[in-house]
Amino acid sequence: MTKRRGWLLGLSLGNLLFLYLPIAVLAVFSFNASSMTAQWQGMTLHWYRVMAEDAALLTALQNSLLVALVSTAIATVLGVSAAVSLERSPFRGHRAIEGALLLPLVIPEVMMGVALLLFFVIVKVPLSLVTVTIAHTAFNLPLVLVIVRARLRRLDPRLEEAARDLGATPWQAFRRVTLPLLKPAIVGAVLMAFTVSLDDFVVTFFTAGPGATTLPLKVYSMIKTGVSPEINALSAVLVLISMALIAWSLMFQRTQRRMYPFGH
Amino acid sequence: MPDWLLAPTLLWMGVFFFAPLFLMLIISFASRGTYGGIEWTLSFANYRALADTLYLQIYFRSLVFATITTALCLLLGFPLAYHIARAPARWQGVWLILVMIPFWTNFLVRTYAWIFILRTEGLLNTVVMGLGLRQDPIEILYTDAAVLIGLVYGYLPFMVLPLYAAIERLDVSVVEAAWDLYASGWSVFWRVVLPLVKPGVIAGCLLVFIPSLGAFITPDLLGGARSMMVGNLIQHEYLVIRDWPFGSAVAFVLMGMVMLGVVGYLKLSGRKM
Amino acid sequence: MGGPIVELRDVVKAYGVTRAVDHLSLEIRQGEFFSILGPSGSGKTTLLRLLAGFERPDRGEVWIEGRLMQEVPPNLRPVNLVFQHYALFPHLTVFGNVAFGLEMRGVSRHEIVSRVAAALEMVRLTGKQERTPTQLSGGEQQRVALARALVNRPAVVLLDEPLGALDQQLRQEMQVELKGIQERVGLTFICVTHHQGEALTMSDRVAVMDQGRALQVGSPREVYDRPASTFVANFIGISNFLTGSVDSVHGARCTIRVPNLPEIVARHRGGIGEGGRVSLALRPERLHLSREADLNGFDNAVPARVAKAIYGGHEMQYQLRLSDDVLWTARVPNDGTVERRFALDETVFVRWNADEGAILVE
Structure with missing residues (x-):
């Protein structure tokens, strides 16, 4: 048994090394004084300064945040409503509709991108940040729907009945009982949608017009231009941001669990 | 009752997802006009044209890449997932976070890391040649190997998380019962553990297989001219050749393959849509 | 109220x-x-x-x-x-x-x-x-x-x-x-x-x-x-049943004839007629067991063989075979007296009053 654990642990650590080494290497070399090679030539913060002063990069970041914010907001409002509606009134064919709504999560990103490109060109909507936001909402909405629906399905329907029995109207029962219990799922969905939107390259690539450069588009063009320590610095920052997001979501989950340990 | 709550979602997805998809389906039967536009005479010509060896090769390569990626992810991911699921509760959390961090990190950045490492003047060659192990650089970047490394690296967390969930649910006493009933290590694994965690294995494989099949970024950044996958072909037809009808046909065949995978998954896991 | x-x-x-x-x-x-x-x-x-x-x-x-x-x-x-x-x-x-x-x-x-x-x-x-x-x-x-x-x-x-x-x-x-x-x-x-x-x-x-x-x-x-x-009798607690036909009715009492058993005296609350089929339901704790065959003030005494004796701490539970197709349960308080301990296969007499139990019309 101990031997078994031993090589399991070894394999697992090997896995982690595989997952982390590339990211760690990027981060380390973002401090490299040399501009071209992977040879270590001393410590510098120069590339972070270059990055911070890169106006195009900052604009791209702003665009990304704007798109992520708006698309997440729309997707959350629509997705939560749809999840509640699907849970409450299982009309004929609601399973088929639900299945169809999850299609965007399954079909290849490239396909979704070109389909939207085609659509916008044919209905003559000029490509811009607006079209990007619309596209992002189209893949964020099913994401929110799936997460919130899963949580709704596990909620005890008797809790809402108990509220009704204690004098709550249907709306009060939803507002005072169901919604607070859905909060962890909604926050999780928002976080997920926001991250996916911030990270998305493929769909954005096809639906963004000139001037509508988001951060991933900018990173892509930088990579295409060639390897530079500035990308390393940017990468290190992005890794840090994703770590912070995870830490935050975990902290949120922990307080939630302390407050509503019933949860599942 | 609250059906009107569903209406905005149906409207949004109808206009901005299903309508574009439907439009694309129609256009896949049209043809490219002389000056780029679309000729609205419908035929199966585009689909017939796909039977060309050139395109079949690309589909075949995508399938092979996706299959190898899935197999490698399963091979790497299973011990990791098993280890996490059997670790003490407080360590499980730490391990899971460690798996999730790359998962939440920008895909482009993670792909770029491999360019940095694998290119001719990259870290790998600097180290290898610096140590005097080789005189001339190893050329990995822009080969199939680089694409496979990138795909496995990109999608490994997709495999680990569902596997972990399935193994974690596995009752330890069932494994112990198998030991008690004279099963050896391998028999325990093949006869008891694997059948019980099968749903997780299938889910993980699907979560890796589908995005690998339609991959675009990885072959685009790490692959050479000969490592083109279907995703790149679609992009090429749309943005370079500007033959939208043909590009659409390419995409729908890919979608068909993906759907086959999904249906297979639902069959295997015994679920209904 | x-x-x-x-x-x-x-x-x-x-x-x-x-x-x-x-x-x-x-x-x-x-x-x-x-x-x-x-x-x-x-x-x-x-x-x-x-x-x-x-x-x-x-x-x-x-x-x-x-x-x-x-x-x-x-x-x-x-x-x-x-x-x-x-x-x-x-x-x-x-x-x-x-x-x-x-x-x-x-x-x-x-x-x-x-x-x-x-x-x-x-x-x-x-x-x-x-x-x-x-x-x-x-x-x-x-x-x-x-x-x-x-x-x-x-x-x-x-x-x-x-x-x-x-x-x-x-x-x-x-x-x-x-x-x-x-x-x-x-x-x-x-x-x-x-x-x-x-x-x-x-x-x-x-x-x-x-x-x-x-x-x-x-x-x-x-x-x-x-x-x-019968459902109520069975659902609330355990009941013993005897099924037979009414032999005679005298005021509030009647006699019931059961194959292979002595005639049973019971109290009824109307709704029965001579020759009609009825069931008698009896609670296990209302039965008295004895080695003596006499009535000793009870209305009924039926011989039975002890088929099983289950020790239950505060009480003894006996399974009694009255005839080939009648198996009863009796509960006897475990008060330490030797007269109330019976061995397997021993023949005992089950005694009870006519007022106990309920007559159910089939």
């Missing part, structure tokens, strides 16, 4: 082809503890949900406090339900749970605080206001659920298997406590349970339900001692 506070008139509720409630009529009186006893699937939970307003009857009428409830939604009914697994709001504290109903009805903050405190005192949970449901034991959760209903002073408190999730020990304590609370608040309690001991201990009246119908309604004593049917 007063007139009816709840009335069901010929209520029918079906799910698909199965009738959960089948032409049921019941009257529940003001201030009584009324139990509905039945096996799972007998329609008792459906009955509670009809009263609470979560289900609508397909036919018939539900009246509460003299009002027809047909169109009244759950939130406007003068009843409160204690759910089977309590359905406490996990995101609210004990205080928040108990105050919920008062808040919904717009009671002033000041009054809420004092009424919640009073309700929690009643269920002995003072000082646990700020806990969340998961920080409570099963018994405490049960009390919160009770307080959450009582605090609203509803006309009727509905309880769905209120003690079902508790362990044996706690269950028995709570039976007594629940009855005490009901007497103190003076509200009408309607309690659904599949546990016969619980129903007999707590209730003023019991309705035994099966397949959507009320088979018998009466005081615990009536239902236990004078079961109206």
Whole structure:
């Protein structure tokens, strides 16, 4: 048994090394004084300064945040409503509709991108940040729907009945009982949608017009231009941001669990 | 009752997802006009044209890449997932976070890391040649190997998380019962553990297989001219050749393959849509 | 105790082809503890949900406090339900749970605080206001659920298997406590349970339900001692049965002829005629065992062979073979006397009075 654990642990650590080494290497070399090679030539913060002063990069970041914010907001409002509606009134064919709504999560990103490109060109909507936001909402909405629906399905329907029995109207029962219990799922969905939107390259690539450069588009063009320590610095920052997001979501989950340990 | 709550979602997805998809389906039967536009005479010509060896090769390569990626992810991911699921509760959390961090990190950045490492003047060659192990650089970047490394690296967390969930649910006493009933290590694994965690294995494989099949970024950044996958072909037809009808046909065949995978998954896991 | 506070008139509720409630009529009186006893699937939970307003009857009428409830939604009914697994709001504290109903009805903050405190005192949970449901034991959760209903002073408190999730020990304590609370608040309690001991201990009246119908309604004593049917006799405690034909009827007494056994004397309550087929149901603890064949003041003495002797601590349980097709159970208090210990295969005489047991017309 101990031997078994031993090589399991070894394999697992090997896995982690595989997952982390590339990211760690990027981060380390973002401090490299040399501009071209992977040879270590001393410590510098120069590339972070270059990055911070890169106006195009900052604009791209702003665009990304704007798109992520708006698309997440729309997707959350629509997705939560749809999840509640699907849970409450299982009309004929609601399973088929639900299945169809999850299609965007399954079909290849490239396909979704070109389909939207085609659509916008044919209905003559000029490509811009607006079209990007619309596209992002189209893949964020099913994401929110799936997460919130899963949580709704596990909620005890008797809790809402108990509220009704204690004098709550249907709306009060939803507002005072169901919604607070859905909060962890909604926050999780928002976080997920926001991250996916911030990270998305493929769909954005096809639906963004000139001037509508988001951060991933900018990173892509930088990579295409060639390897530079500035990308390393940017990468290190992005890794840090994703770590912070995870830490935050975990902290949120922990307080939630302390407050509503019933949860599942 | 609250059906009107569903209406905005149906409207949004109808206009901005299903309508574009439907439009694309129609256009896949049209043809490219002389000056780029679309000729609205419908035929199966585009689909017939796909039977060309050139395109079949690309589909075949995508399938092979996706299959190898899935197999490698399963091979790497299973011990990791098993280890996490059997670790003490407080360590499980730490391990899971460690798996999730790359998962939440920008895909482009993670792909770029491999360019940095694998290119001719990259870290790998600097180290290898610096140590005097080789005189001339190893050329990995822009080969199939680089694409496979990138795909496995990109999608490994997709495999680990569902596997972990399935193994974690596995009752330890069932494994112990198998030991008690004279099963050896391998028999325990093949006869008891694997059948019980099968749903997780299938889910993980699907979560890796589908995005690998339609991959675009990885072959685009790490692959050479000969490592083109279907995703790149679609992009090429749309943005370079500007033959939208043909590009659409390419995409729908890919979608068909993906759907086959999904249906297979639902069959295997015994679920209904 | 007063007139009816709840009335069901010929209520029918079906799910698909199965009738959960089948032409049921019941009257529940003001201030009584009324139990509905039945096996799972007998329609008792459906009955509670009809009263609470979560289900609508397909036919018939539900009246509460003299009002027809047909169109009244759950939130406007003068009843409160204690759910089977309590359905406490996990995101609210004990205080928040108990105050919920008062808040919904717009009671002033000041009054809420004092009424919640009073309700929690009643269920002995003072000082646990700020806990969340998961920080409570099963018994405490049960009390919160009770307080959450009582605090609203509803006309009727509905309880769905209120003690079902508790362990044996706690269950028995709570039976007594629940009855005490009901007497103190003076509200009408309607309690659904599949546990016969619980129903007999707590209730003023019991309705035994099966397949959507009320088979018998009466005081615990009536239902236990004078079961109206084989089902009731069997469902409430163990019963021994003898089936035979009526030989003669003299006033309140009759004799029954059973193949291979001496003639049995029993008390009847009408409805039988000579030659008719009847069953006699007898409780195991009403039988007296002896080695002597004489009646010794009893009306019946039937020989039997001891087929099994089970040691049960405070009592001995004997399985007795009266004839090839009649196997009875007798319970004898374990009072230490040697005369009451019988060996396997020993022949004993089972003696009982004609007043014991109930005659059921087949």
